[in-house]
Amino acid sequence: MWRAVVDEKNSPKKCLVIASSCLVIALLGIAIYVSGLLRPGHEPARLGKSVAATREVCTTKECEETSAYIVDKINFSADPCEDMHLFSCGNYNAKKSSQAGRYFPRDADSRFKEDAFKIMASKQNTKLLG
Structure with a gap:
């Protein structure tokens, strides 16, 4: 048919x-x-409010420090449509030296690798010398 x-x-x-x-x-x-x-826990964005305003925002000390760290790296004078990298990371090198003693969780991996490399290098030198 x-x-x-x-x-x-x-x-x-x-x-x-x-x-x-x-x-x-x-x-x-x-x-x-x-x-x-209609599923439980779904709250659609309301007209007149941003999506972020309809969700819970983390206000712990760590969240505030991390968001401040990220915002501090943004170069607001750069146009994100022209150069997204300059906009998002433009102030990274300028601000990096001023925060040398501060610790952020996302730095843990790179610091761990640096420390592990230093330890391995010192053990290699000890074996070669002794």
């Missing part, structure tokens, strides 16, 4: 089958979207 409908050219049955198929697909997509909105 479907083969006969598909093989017909410009028949009303073929147009009806195509239109009803598109309608079913559209309704299925809308149903999936609405069911996602």
Whole structure:
């Protein structure tokens, strides 16, 4: 039966089958979207508020220090549409030396690698000398 409908050219049955198929697909997509909105814990963004304003914001000391660290590296005089790297990291080198004694969790990996390399190098020197 479907083969006969598909093989017909410009028949009303073929147009009806195509239109009803598109309608079913559209309704299925809308149903999936609405069911996602209605799941527990989902709070859609409200008009007039940013998405960030509708979510909880971390206000711990670590979060505030980390966000201040990131914002401090931004070069607001650079145009992000022209040079995203200059905008996002433009002040990194200028500010790096002024925060030499401060510790941030994201620096732990690089500091660990540096310390491990120094320890391994000193042990190599000890073995070579002794």
